Amino acid sequence: MNERPAAPVDRLPVLKTHKVYVGGKFPRSESGRFDRALAPDGTPIANICRCSRKDVRDAVTAARAAQAGWAARTAYNRGQILYRIAEMLEGRSGQFEALLAAGGTAPDEAAAEVQAATDRLLHYAGWTDKFQQVFSSVNPVATSHFNFSILEPMGVVGVLAPESPLLGLVSSIAPAIAGGNTTVVLVTGGQPLPATTFGEVLNSSDVPGGVVNILTGRRDEMLAPLAAHRDVDALLLCSPDPDVARSAEIEAVHNLKRVAVRPHEDWADVQSPYEITDLQEVKTTWHPIGS
Amino acid sequence: MTKSTQTAGSETPKLRLGGHDGWGYAPAPESTDHVELRDRYGLFIDGEFVDARDGRTFETANPATEQKIADVALASDADVDAAVAAARRAYDEVWSKLAPRERGKYVYRIARVLQERSRELAITESLDGGKPIRESRDVDIPLAAAHFFYYAGWADKLDYAFPGRGARALGVAGQVIPWNFPLLMAAWKIAPAIAAGNTVVLKPAETTPLTVLKLAEIIRDAGVPSGVVNIVTGAGETGAAVVQHPDVDKVAFTGSTEVGKLIRRALAGSGKHYTLELGGKAANLVFEDAAIDQAVEGIVNGIFFNQGHVCCAGSRLLVQESVADDVISKLKDRMETLIVGDPLDKNTDIGAINSRAQLDKIEEYLEIGEAEGAEPFQTSCPVPDRGYWCRPTLFLHASQSHRVVQEEIFGPVLAVQTFRTVDEGIAMANNTPYGLSGGVWSDKGAKAFRVTSRIRAGVLWANTYNKFDPTAPFGGYKESGIGREGGLAGLHAYLQPEAAA
Numbered sequence: 001m002n003e004r005p006a007a008p009v010d011r012l013p014v015l016k017t018h019k020v021y022v023g024g025k026f027p028r029s030e031s032g033r034f035d036r037a038l039a040p041d042g043t044p045i046a047n048i049c050r051c052s053r054k055d056v057r058d059a060v061t062a063a064r065a066a067q068a069g070w071a072a073r074t075a076y077n078r079g080q081i082l083y084r085i086a087e088m089l090e091g092r093s094g095q096f097e098a099l100l101a102a103g104g105t106a107p108d109e110a111a112a113e114v115q116a117a118t119d120r121l122l123h124y125a126g127w128t129d130k131f132q133q134v135f136s137s138v139n140p141v142a143t144s145h146f147n148f149s150i151l152e153p154m155g156v157v158g159v160l161a162p163e164s165p166l167l168g169l170v171s172s173i174a175p176a177i178a179g180g181n182t183t184v185v186l187v188t189g190g191q192p193l194p195a196t197t198f199g200e201v202l203n204s205s206d207v208p209g210g211v212v213n214i215l216t217g218r219r220d221e222m223l224a225p226l227a228a229h230r231d232v233d234a235l236l237l238c239s240p241d242p243d244v245a246r247s248a249e250i251e252a253v254h255n256l257k258r259v260a261v262r263p264h265e266d267w268a269d270v271q272s273p274y275e276i277t278d279l280q281e282v283k284t285t286w287h288p289i290g291s
Numbered sequence: 292m293t294k295s296t297q298t299a300g301s302e303t304p305k306l307r308l309g310g311h312d313g314w315g316y317a318p319a320p321e322s323t324d325h326v327e328l329r330d331r332y333g334l335f336i337d338g339e340f341v342d343a344r345d346g347r348t349f350e351t352a353n354p355a356t357e358q359k360i361a362d363v364a365l366a367s368d369a370d371v372d373a374a375v376a377a378a379r380r381a382y383d384e385v386w387s388k389l390a391p392r393e394r395g396k397y398v399y400r401i402a403r404v405l406q407e408r409s410r411e412l413a414i415t416e417s418l419d420g421g422k423p424i425r426e427s428r429d430v431d432i433p434l435a436a437a438h439f440f441y442y443a444g445w446a447d448k449l450d451y452a453f454p455g456r457g458a459r460a461l462g463v464a465g466q467v468i469p470w471n472f473p474l475l476m477a478a479w480k481i482a483p484a485i486a487a488g489n490t491v492v493l494k495p496a497e498t499t500p501l502t503v504l505k506l507a508e509i510i511r512d513a514g515v516p517s518g519v520v521n522i523v524t525g526a527g528e529t530g531a532a533v534v535q536h537p538d539v540d541k542v543a544f545t546g547s548t549e550v551g552k553l554i555r556r557a558l559a560g561s562g563k564h565y566t567l568e569l570g571g572k573a574a575n576l577v578f579e580d581a582a583i584d585q586a587v588e589g590i591v592n593g594i595f596f597n598q599g600h601v602c603c604a605g606s607r608l609l610v611q612e613s614v615a616d617d618v619i620s621k622l623k624d625r626m627e628t629l630i631v632g633d634p635l636d637k638n639t640d641i642g643a644i645n646s647r648a649q650l651d652k653i654e655e656y657l658e659i660g661e662a663e664g665a666e667p668f669q670t671s672c673p674v675p676d677r678g679y680w681c682r683p684t685l686f687l688h689a690s691q692s693h694r695v696v697q698e699e700i701f702g703p704v705l706a707v708q709t710f711r712t713v714d715e716g717i718a719m720a721n722n723t724p725y726g727l728s729g730g731v732w733s734d735k736g737a738k739a740f741r742v743t744s745r746i747r748a749g750v751l752w753a754n755t756y757n758k759f760d761p762t763a764p765f766g767g768y769k770e771s772g773i774g775r776e777g778g779l780a781g782l783h784a785y786l787q788p789e790a791a792a
Contacts, residue, residue, distance in 0.1 A: 134454055141760035149764045246560025253556045256770045282764050282780045285743050287753045
């Protein structure tokens with residue numbers, strides 16, 4: 001893909017095939033189509049998969065299959081796995097800095113973004129066994145009942161990933177999976193390579209296959225089928241464009257998906273337990289107290 | 292086990308207590324002499340009762356007698372505009388500037404007067420909506436007062452609503468409520484909204500406006516500033532005008548899933564806040580290790596409370612096969628004791644169906660259930676000649692694909708299915724688009740909590756059913772709604788966290 005060398009070189013670099021991440025595997029798009037990831041000057045850097053609506057359906061199937069098991073993991077275990085993702089990202093920081101730089105991020109900013117993304121994973125790793133304590137309740141009902149409200153994951157969350165290629169990506173995925181959801185992540189921005197490479201980080205971090213599924217391609221081909229899919233429980237729409245949110249919200253009405261919109265372009269401060277609780281349901285349970 | 296199996300369906304005559312085989316109860320009607328009802332009710336806008344601008348009205352009637360009670364103003368778009376404008380003005384100029392403690396005091400006042408006028412409100416609720424006086428007296432009105440009392444106390448404690456964040460009100464809330472719990476639903480909507488600092492425009496259902504209009508009197512008499520609470524009466528068009536009004540910041544709707552989806556679609560892309568409390572088709576699971584007699588009481592309460600006009604009604608009975616004959620036999624016996632009739636009679640168990648339209652819908656489902664092949668069972672109790680009535684009904688041997696299993700009937704009709712294993716019961720319970728509530732009956736704690744944790748619904752009752760409390764969040768998973776009412780989660784529905792520092 002790089003510029004054609006003027007003359008044969010001693011060693012030809014091995015170029016990487018960027019594939020998608022579905023069900024813990026790295027398939028190509030079923031469609032066989034591709035798009036090009038470009039440098040800021042328009043030079044092609046790599047080929048990426050241009051996923052289809054069928055890829056979206058396959059990813060939802062994988063996410064659904066993984067959801068009950070992931071939610072059944074202990075909060076402690078989910079915390080350790082998120083911590084492990086942070087470890088793996090830290091270990092690959094040089095690779096991600098290079099990918100960000102290739103996409104036009106200044107080198108010092110690229111280093112800062114990789115560090116921030118790593119720290120963000122650590123932040124949510126710590127929340128997995130704490131948000132329930134902060135946000136659940138024992139309710140003092142006026143009858144003789146033990147009554148409590150806990151948070152449960154919404155289930156399968158469709159994520160339209162933000163333009164922010166690494167920090168935004170991590171900031172949208174981490175709180176969803178910290179709370180026991182599984183995700184189908186659509187990467188449609190101008191810098192998809194950190195996302196495809198982040199799939200490799202996830203795959204080497206004890207994250208069960210299907211918990212995070214990452215598809216690359218075009219928003220206008222993938223978002224509507226994801227938003228309309230009846231086996232998706234919630235959408236996290238990371239886009240500053242109100243028309244994008246609106247059209248996805250209309251598709252989401254079919255099964256009354258929960259929709260959270262994140263219009264941020266700067267993701268530096270998008271970090272709080274409310275990012276987790278926005279993708280949780282409240283369940284209230286009653287039981288009599290008596291003999 | 293063997294014994295009960297033999298008993299089921301046997302011809303042994305049984306002694307029954309009830310209104311229709313010789314051991315009847317004497318009538319015990321509630322006196323209505325101190326209830327004042329006007330012939331004509333206006334809209335409550337900006338602290339005053341006014342006629343609709345175009346002068347239109349509609350009638351509200353007693354479903355137990357089919358007689359008209361009053362003419363009620365029919366709000367048009369112009370009236371809704373005026374109500375929203377009043378709410379906006381009250382929000383900007385008064386309510387948002389009031390000290391939170393003082394705001395709370397107004398809400399406490401409302402709670403107190405509701406308690407003082409409880410008997411009048413209970414009778415009015417039963418007259419206008421058809422529910423048994425025992426329920427309006429012991430459930431609807433006390434819970435409505437409790438909701439105002441609970442949320443009043445939150446008014447000056449909003450800093451504790453979102454840990455680590457400040458909280459602020461949303462602005463003007465547009466609210467639409469159904470006819471099954473008229474005053475209670477108004478309390479669920481208005482109490483958290485105004486305690487959190489919002490102002491409201493609320494539309495009650497067209498068949499049950501009267502207790503909400505009495506609540507408007509109470510709010511006025513409590514000295515609540517004009518425009519903080521506005522009531523616009525009317526039917527679907529009025530409700531649509533409320534929820535689609537451009538100057539409403541928050542929409543709260545309780546009603547059908549069908550209408551909820553229309554509202555959700557209209558709100559797409561608006562960035563407005565919303566809570567939707569929609570339909571349900573809850574499973575009530577009875578396991579072989581349940582206390583069977585208690586479970587039968589729970590089944591009856593689950594489906595026949597308020598004539599089954601309950602979104603969280605336990606309208607699907609899933610009973611483990613090994614005890615099915617026993618449970619169904621006891622259930623039929625218990626159902627035969629239920630008294631259907633005068634809502635104002637203190638002995639009445641099942642009152643009037645809320646409206647002719649609702650009775651038509653229920654009767655259509657009775658035909659559908661039979662046509663689909665389920666086996667109907669209906670009790671033999673007498674019902675009055677006039678009014679809208681439906682005897683308690685079972686559909687036995689219903690299957691998962693039957694419409695009486697999948698669709699919300701909103702009447703005293705229970706679909707009965709059996710299951711063998713815990714996993715099968717859970718799978719059947721989850722096999723509808725709804726997810727509002729569920730019930731589990733088992734004396735094994737580990738099993739009960741395993742089941743409650745695996746049913747995808749917002750409210751789970753284990754060894755009880757249809758219990759409500761202002762401190763307990765209520766609301767649905769899946770197509771039963773979005774958001775919660777009650778408790779701290781219900782307060783969140785009327786606040787937004789401030790941005791992180």
